[in-house]
Every structure is written in structure tokens, then in C-alpha cells.
Amino acid sequence: MTVASKDEASSERSEINEIPRDPSTRVVNRTRFEQFCINITNEKLQQQFNRHVLKMEQEEYEKEQINWSYIEFIDNQDILNLIEKKPSGIIALLDEAW
Secondary structure, three states: OOOOOHHHHHHHHHHHHOOOOOHHHHHHHHHHHHHHHHHHHHHHHHHHHHHHHHHHHHHHHHHOOOOOOOOOOOOOHHHHHHHHOOOOOHHHHHHHHO
16 A cells, blocks of 8 residues: 655645646636637627628529629538537537536
8 A cells, every 4th residue: 555645645636626726727717718608609690690691681682683793601500510519519518527
């Protein structure tokens, strides 16, 4: 039987619980999550813009036979599915991990 020193036991507990020793690390992790949330919001806003301003307006132009140049845009639904889709999306996995 091996007896661990107080420092070793403390270090092991810290690693097991994944508690950072440096308080600034928690701030960085929180900031990263906040940035992730901002990025999700930006992707959703971009999708809303693409659907309503580009896609729907272009469909309306076609119906009214207006002469115009088609605007190509990237549909970011795949990105939103990666983030939001249940049960395999990033948010669902984060929720499960908590």
C-alpha cells in the first residue's frame, strides 16, 4: 500500500474534479462559453436574414417576373443542426455532460 502525500492527494482531487487551480482559468472558460453563445446567436440571425431577405425576396421576384440577378448565399442550416439538433447536437451533449 502506498501512501500519497498531501500535495499529491490534492493534485489528484483537482484533476478528478477538473477544478482549475488558477481562478483566471474559470473566467477564460466562461468567456469561451459566452463567445460560443454569441456565435450561435449570430448564426441564427444570419439564417433569418438569408431566409427572409434573400430567399423569400428572390422567390417573390420570380413570381412577379421582375428582372434581377440571382444572389447566391450559403444556407447555414447544417451549422445550426450541428449546434442545436437533439440528441447529437453540441448543446444537447453539453447539457448531458452537466
